[in-house]
Amino acid sequence: AQKVTQAQTEISVVEKEDVTLDCVYETRDTTYYLFWYKQPPSGELVFLIRRNSFDEQNEISGRYSWNFQKSTSSFNFTITASQVVDSAVYFCALSEYIKAAGNKLTFGGGTRVLVKP
């Protein structure tokens, strides 16, 4: 069975500090996809990134960066120079492809990030 662990339940930082969110996953699949979603107080899950298991290059998008390390089954997310608008719950997810049902996402428990001014 697939499993995603986000060990940090809540992180509090002061604006402009960097914050790194940890994600560790378990899967027996050789091909899989990892995702990060942001859930602001409004409730909607906002897609941030998708990464496939064959692509271990790190990615940077503005103030966001992701570090995928297959050897340690981790897909960590860093917000650089955090802003108050980054305050949200962030979810890491792992997909399992099932032919009939498509991709099933297994979510971690989420990490709440609070950025104080």
Added chain:
Amino acid sequence: ETGVTQTPRHLVMGMTNKKSLKCEQHLGHNAMYWYKQSAKKPLELMFVYNFKEQTENNSVPSRFSPECPNSSHLFLHLHTLQPEDSALYLCASSLRDENTDTQYFGPGTRLTVL
């Protein structure tokens, strides 16, 4: 309207009421999903529809009844709910292909069962 919309955004109902949640996607996707997000549990997948056919029912009680009349609309019919069913219900959609599909979520319906 763009993306995935859900109505109503908030719903309060008694245990004997019948209500429906609606989800609509404007992304040209062919798969739709219902998730439940409770206060102290991870996001739980409830139902999956691909091309209007239900392909997943994740052991959901029969008091939740999904309906997918076309690939753009998804409903969740509710009847005789319990207080523990109070949660945020999220709808998502995706464009299925053979490798992967990214799910895009709506804003959710916050349900309170009294």
